[in-house]
Amino acid sequence: MVRAGTAVVQDESFRSSRAKSRGAGTDSEQRPSTQSILSDAAGGVEGLGTNEDGVWQVLHSVPDPEIPVLSVVDLGIVRSVSTDRVTINPTYTGCPATQVIERDIRDALDAAGYRQVRIETVLAPPWTTDWITPEGRAKLHAYGIAPPLAAGQRTPACPQCGSVETREISRFGSTPCKALWRCLACAEPFDLFKCH
């Protein structure tokens, strides 16, 4: 669709700005080889490695644009990884973050030298919040978002004070995946990641 055209352009600008920040910032100390990886990639050299572990590692570093504390792996949208393909499954049908996520993954793979790895989007079976990893659930809670209700759980625990005396304010929150709740004990409002 039309956006594909923009994606290419923005990919380039994202890449160069990231390259700059990595070159200048503390990132470069932690990842001394980033600069050379980037120039290798730009020079058309095939990826440094074609091993799946390497690709997984890159994916673990790609945050969800709406909930940056989660990686795309934590979110469960990465369905499979092979040496030449990453398969992702979008969360909500109309989630605008989906396109950003694909672009971010492309950007990260390119930057790490995995230019030959394609990204494929599949719809079936549909994504479900059951695919959010246990680490992902813990990260959500620590970030202030109640993770999706577990089986048998009736109300979410307040991420601030832990009370389960909570009530729904609105079923639709700031993003399609969240509902707005309030804690009756500490009176703080909070987001609940909806079961889906």
Added chain:
Amino acid sequence: MPSLPPIRPEDEACAQKARDHGAFDAPVEDHQRALFDYLLRLGDDSLILGQRLSEWCGHAPSVEVDLSLANMALDLIGQATFFLGYAGEVEGEGRDGDALAFHRDVLDFRNCWLVEQPNGDFAQTMARQFLFSTWQKMLFDRLAGSRDEQIAAIAAKAVKEVAYHQELAAEWVIRLGDGTDESRRRLADGLGWMWRFVPELFDADRVDAEMAARGIGAETAAFREDYDRRVRAVLAEATIEPPADQRPILGGRRGHHSEHLGHMLCTMQFLPRTYPDALW
């Protein structure tokens, strides 16, 4: 060039046998054409209702309601993106989802009349949403088992969201109907406006029949009773009498629309038509 062999009686018998299977005897192009039409219907329903709901953005009675309407609009536009993108592939003439959404004129739209109806007030919007989402949920439940893998995948994904739309709209219908005199009057008016467009949802033509026969589409008549039962149950809880049946208005699936759709498309299509190279 040798001439073709003469047609023997056993060939005729073989052809006759195939003809008994109905749709399978039709030329391949007709199959593709019917599938294309069917996908346009699905995609246009979602697109037009999504666009309608997005008109509420920034105008709803409260921020939570504003968010819920915008979220539903997003879900619906997401469905439209998938259905129309697939329709473009099936058509095979190089049109993508955007081309179908923004460069077709009103007579080429295949959505039902219900979704193009104006928002009116909040009660009218909720009446429309309730009548449509209840139907769409039942339809997608069945389409999730479609023999067409792509349709099955889109429906299975979308039905989880549509379940939410249906629930939310039903809750509002109950609150408004069983609310104040004012909210009750407005909901009754909204239902009165939308009621005559319900029969079209269950009106099947040749395309619907062929899609259902091939296991790609769903036979809407099969869930008409369920639908009526569900609608009546919610209205009973809302303490509202169902409106009297009116003369149905049909024709959206053949490109006959109310005057409202053209006006809406003017707004929706203005930018990509005026600036054909615009990217966003």
